[in-house]
Amino acid sequence: MDMKSSAAALGYATARPATQPQHxxxxxxxxxxxxxxxxSDTIRNAEQTAMSSMTGGADPHALVQALAQTELAVETAxxxxxxxxxxxxxxxRMPV
Structure with a gap:
């Protein structure tokens, strides 16, 4: 009987309390x-692609693809x- 209570106490002591943050x-x-x-990386990539496209360094397909990825990322956020x-x-709304 003492064995079961010590095992339960050990299990309780080693369990992470719900109030402690998990790192x-x-x-x-x-x-x-x-x-x-x-x-942030997706938006930064789209901005760089847009600037490159304006100066002629990137093709329009890459610009459209980058803007579509950015739109999807913003909608998700x-x-x-x-x-x-x-x-x-x-x-x-929960009662206390």
Whole structure:
């Protein structure tokens, strides 16, 4: 009987509490940071392609492709933002 209680205590002590932030590769902070960096890189690439196209350095097909990628990235960011705001508003509506 003492063996079971010590095993339960050990399991409880080694479990990560839900209130502690998770640091590492799979944390939400790293996920959002990499998503934001990807959006920034996509926009920067489209700007460089647009400037190159204006000076004759890039073909129009590359410009259209870069603008389409940027449009998709911005629409994705707006959709994620809307979902976060919706979730926040839902939390605010919860009774305490």
């Amino acid at each position: 590492g590769e799979d944390s939400a902070e790293n996920t959002f940071a990499s998503a934001a960096q990807g959006l 707006v959709t994620i933002r809307d979902k976060v705001v919706e979730a926040y508003q839902e939390i605010l």
